[in-house]
Amino acid sequence: MEEEKNSFNDGAMSCFMRVSRLTVAVAIIKSRPSEGVRHFTESLSKTLKQQEEGWKSKACVLQEDLLRLRQELILTRSLLKAERRAGPPDGQQVVECLSQDDTQQFKSDSSGCDIDITSHSGEAPCLPLTPPNSQKVIVQGRSWRQDCGLVKHMRFLQCLSGLRRDYGPSLCVDDDDEVVWDSVVQLLDCVLEVFRQAHVGQPVHHPELLRHATQVMAQTLGGGKTDRWPSLERFSRVEDLLKEMICLLLTSHQVNEFSVKALMSECLMTLGESRVVRAALVKILMSHILQLAQHLWDICQSSSDRQMDYIRYENSFYVFWMLEQLSADTDVEQELISQLETGAFSLSDEFPLFSLYMWRIGGLYRTTAMRPDETECS
Known part of the structure; x- marks a missing residue:
């Protein structure tokens, strides 16, 4: 009796496996693309590549937003520390300058970035926060995002460098170095992107921005x-x-x-x-x-x-x-x-x-x- 029961179970399992395989085979045959396997594979590969590029683009945007928020946090923390000592020169304008809308025109007469941060220690003043002729720089066209990144990273590094120079190393926190170096890398990449475009024949419209950006990076790294x-x-x-x-x-x-x-x-x-x-x-x-x-x-x-x-x-x-x-x-x-x-x-x-x-x-x-x-x- 036990042997007959085992034999029945084995037969049922074997029948179930045959039916499952047949079902899978029919599903594969029905899902076979009418254009051909090669065309289907290429189309699938293209779709997956587009999805991957989309996710990478979203990840880059999120990383940029995170870096911008960390930059604002560092500036705010530095300004609060400076206020306890002597009070920064209208430092709220610095944060407003960094957080303004990317689609706006960066003009020195309206951005609030023309802040003359001079040295209280008798040293030479820092570089101006706004490069010469920046009122002529309009962020638009197909490279508007690159220009916005260049200007914003440049302003952050210039503001932070000016504050640290005025109020000494007490404003420095070890954790800030990570954000500063990420900003330097991003700014250098923005400068390089302009030269990449020039390499394929695009004109360089605002060379004074590039000069000022490299001066800011050298100043940030200590000169x-x-x-x-x-x-x-x-x-x-x-x-x-x-x-x-x-x-x-x-x-x-x-x-x-x-x-x-x-x-x-x-x-x-x-x-x-x-x-x-x-x-x-x-x-x-x-x-x-x-x-x-x-x-x-x-x-x-x-x-x-x-x-x-x-x-x-x-x-x-x-x-x-x-x-x-x-x-x-x-x-x-x-x-x-x-x-x-x-x-x-x-x-x-x-x-x-x-x-x-x-x-x-x-x-x-x-x-x-x-x-x-x-x-x-x-």
Whole structure:
């Protein structure tokens, strides 16, 4: 009796499995797209990609909103601390300036950002919160969001830097550094976005904004006096943006783009005024020169008709100029200096001018590296 019951159960289970498989097979056949499996797969992939991009866009918007709220919180907390001491110069205007509607025009005569935050300690005043001719900057068109981000991050960093300079390090909180560096990264990315558009032929309408933004970043990072260093993750993001900007400078081939190249070089030089950024910037610039030198050496050794990268070769002048200007008080690995000097000897016959510049840069940085030893000996 027990065996018959087990046999019945096994038969019922087997019948259930056959029916289930048949149901699934019929469902698959009915759901088979009429256009074909390939078309259905491509359509499904496109839909999923659009959904993913939509979620990424929403996440970016939420991250921007969160950063803006944290910026306002830091400013409010700093203003409250300053009020307990001496009272800030009309600090409520600063918060109102940061929280204004993005669709408005940023005009210095109505934004409330023309606040002259001067130093009570007898030092030179900070940079003006509103860049020169900013009343002419109208945030509109397809790049309006980028312009809004650039102006707002710039204003936050300028306001915070001015308050800290006036009221001392007592306004600084360790947790604020995370927001400050996120703002620096976002501001640098906004500046770079303008140069990305210029690289594909778009005009740069307001270069004074870019100059002022890089001045604000250099001032925020201490102008060579800060002891606050970022996390490795954030600083690697800054390095990536610097590398991209230098690559845009070296590969720029638009006609009559000398003004854009000069502006990009000026912005990089301003960022290099910060001790936090200078060493990394110099290392990146030297690495690009060494890569170009290797390319030129390969051309010399190649027996085939390998095409020379004339665009990078011509634009390398800007890199040499920046390296020369940044050579004072900059520590560089001796290996990089040795590679520059060795590459200069190798290319002296075929590319004498490029070789001479490499030798000069190597000598400048080797002299800088020897100065501390000379000081100790004296």
